[in-house]
Amino acid sequence: MQKRIYFDNAATTALAPAVLDVMLPYMTEKFGNPSSIYSYGRESRLAIESARKSVAKILNAHPAEIFFTSGGTESSNTAITASVRDLGCKRIITSPIEHHAVLHTAEYLRNRGEAQLSFVKLLPNGHIDLDNLEQLLAGSEEKTLVTLMHANNEIGNLLDLHAVGEMCKLYGAIFHSDTVQTVGHYSIDLRHTPVHFITAAAHKFHGPKGVGLLYINENVSIHPYIHGGSQERNMRAGTENLYGIVGFAKALELATAAYATDSEFIRSIKQYMAEQLKKHIKGVGFNGDFTGRSLYTVLNVSLPKTEKSEMLLFNLDINNICASGGSACTSGADQGSHVIRSVNNNPNRVAVRFSFCRHNTKEEVDIVVEKLKELI
Ligand SMILES: Cc1ncc(COP(=O)(O)O)c(C=O)c1O
Incomplete structure (x- = not known):
């Protein structure tokens, strides 16, 4: 496993x-x-x-x-x-x-x-x-x-x-x-x-x-x-x-003592994941102002809705990858996200949030992107 x-x-x-x-x-x-x-x-x-x-x-x-x-x-x-x-x-x-x-x-x-x-x-x-x-x-x-x-x-x-x-x-x-x-x-x-x-x-x-x-x-x-x-x-x-x-x-x-180094590192992980997704996954997009005024910790990925992408969170979980569809409090309920509905209400897309910390690595991003390629 x-x-x-x-x-x-x-x-x-x-x-x-x-x-x-x-x-x-x-x-x-x-x-x-x-x-x-x-x-x-x-x-x-x-x-x-x-x-x-x-x-x-x-x-x-x-x-x-x-x-x-x-x-x-x-x-x-x-x-x-x-x-x-x-x-x-x-x-x-x-x-x-x-x-x-x-x-x-x-x-x-x-x-x-x-x-x-x-x-x-x-x-x-x-x-x-x-x-x-x-x-x-x-x-x-x-x-x-x-x-x-x-x-x-x-x-x-x-x-x-x-x-x-x-x-x-x-x-x-x-x-x-x-x-x-x-x-x-x-x-x-x-x-x-x-x-x-x-x-x-x-x-x-x-x-x-x-x-x-x-x-x-x-x-x-x-x-x-x-x-x-x-x-x-x-x-x-x-x-x-x-x-x-x-x-x-x-x-x-x-956290305060490590702001400068942690934020730079985490931002690089987010950017790397965005680049890799763009390179490998057709039709990928990002919700929010992801390259502008945005948290360096959060990447909200938008994917074309298919039978497979609708099952994505579930399949990521089976593969031991933790990500979320909405906020933690609603992801279990699977009602879709009120945020995504307000920002980009497109019934033909699904949204998955990946959010990072200093413990994550580019190798992990590679594994997740590889898995995503298989799953969608
Ligand atoms: C933006 C925001 N506000 C409020 C909360 C709620 O915080 P807590 O679960 O500590 O009550 C969260 C976390 O889930 C959050 O992300």
């Missing part, structure tokens, strides 16, 4: 051994409850606060702006719901290609009559139409939340956070960005980025699953989302995910 080839790093990544090393003591001997007042508990508290400081420093934010959560989904739910319920937003502007953590939350609030919902138009290459965003912002006096992702997890398109943030500022809108695919992959300077909320999940950059962050700009004040104890400065009750938080900080620290 061929060794497994993991080309689904936008879904999740392998935990880095060095991250596990710093987490393990907090699962074994250092298990004190961070809220306990004796020294054993205080050590755990110290570990959480050091993690917060380290993360804040890397993102150029204040530690008081960093809240640890269970991941990207919880962070976006919190930011969007709080914008409506606490910050007075009566309208949400988003795009049809957001992650479901955003889309379903916005739809829920709309369905309950708590906010209106508007969708910004997309350009043919899948980027947000910023002129249309401005028209939407100018078209209503209602306090508005703009929620637009920094990078699309399926097609990789990158948003100009600064341009959108400045536009939101001009119209007095609250700006939330789902940055789950970019934190740990790009340098983010929150002191100089006009955004109210951003989100992250450690498992997207070789950290543990089940831990993420919500950045809340110091100029906005929201109510607690989870009620109970006074953890996370009264914002998120419940005993903290101590080892997860320690792991989050370490993973971000390692």
